[in-house]
Amino acid sequence: QVQLQESGPGLVKPSETVSLTCTVSGDSITNNNYIWAWVRQPPGKGLEWIGTISSRGTTYYNPSLKSRVTISVDTSKNQFSLRLSSVTAADTAVHYCVGLFGAGRPRFWGQGTLVTVSP
Amino acid sequence: AIQLTQSPSSLSASVGDRVTITCRASQGIATALTWYQQKPGKAPRLLIYDASILESGVPSRFSGTGSGTDFTLTISSLQPEDFATYFCQQFIGSPFTFGGGTKVEIK
Numbered sequence: 001q002v003q004l005q006e007s008g009p010g011l012v013k014p015s016e017t018v019s020l021t022c023t024v025s026g027d028s029i030t031n032n033n034y035i036w037a038w039v040r041q042p043p044g045k046g047l048e049w050i051g052t053i054s055s056r057g058t059t060y061y062n063p064s065l066k067s068r069v070t071i072s073v074d075t076s077k078n079q080f081s082l083r084l085s086s087v088t089a090a091d092t093a094v095h096y097c098v099g100l101f102g103a104g105r106p107r108f109w110g111q112g113t114l115v116t117v118s119p
Numbered sequence: 120a121i122q123l124t125q126s127p128s129s130l131s132a133s134v135g136d137r138v139t140i141t142c143r144a145s146q147g148i149a150t151a152l153t154w155y156q157q158k159p160g161k162a163p164r165l166l167i168y169d170a171s172i173l174e175s176g177v178p179s180r181f182s183g184t185g186s187g188t189d190f191t192l193t194i195s196s197l198q199p200e201d202f203a204t205y206f207c208q209q210f211i212g213s214p215f216t217f218g219g220g221t222k223v224e225i226k
Contacts, residue, residue, distance in 0.1 A: 062214040104210035109162035
C-alpha cells in the first residue's frame, strides 16, 4: 500500500518561496503506473489542483499558478516536491500530495500540511 | 476553465436515507469525473472514478452515473460514517477543477 507524507515549513513570509516535500513509501516513485500531484485547500474552502508530475518527469501546472510553481522528483529519495514562489496570504492552505493510479484516479493522499503565509 | 456546479450545497438526511448529489459541468467531459468524500481535518478519499467505477474498498452503497455534462453520486442507504462533504472533480480540461462541495449533515 502506497503511503505519502508531506513535510515543509508551516509558516512562510509574504513574497518568499515555500518548498514542500512528499515522501513516498510502499512503492517506487518511478513506477510508471503512478502520476504524482499536489492539491491545496484554503481553510474552510474548496480544493484546487496545483499540478502533476509523471514518473518520467513530465509536468502539468494549473495555469493560474504556472508562473510560480515548480514540481520535481528526486528518485534517489523516493520523493517529489513543490516549490511555490512569491507567496501571499491567498496561498495559505492545507497542501496535499497525491498519488494517481492512472489518470483520473487519485487513489493515495498524504495527510496534508498547512502552510500559513504571514509576516 | 471547466466549471463544475454541485447541488445541493448542503443537505440534511437520516441514517438509512437514499441521498443523491449532482455535479454539472459547464461543457462536456465524457466520463472524466471523480467523486471524493472528505471529513473534517482529513484528506479527501477517492470514492468513484471515470464517473461510475467504484474505487477498491469503497462500500457498494456508493454509486456514480452520468456522462457529458450531468453526473450523480448516490448513497443508497446513508450510514453514520457517511456524514461528510462530497466533491466532484473533472480530469479532462485544463486545469482539473473541483466542484464546490456538498455537505451531508445529520437530520
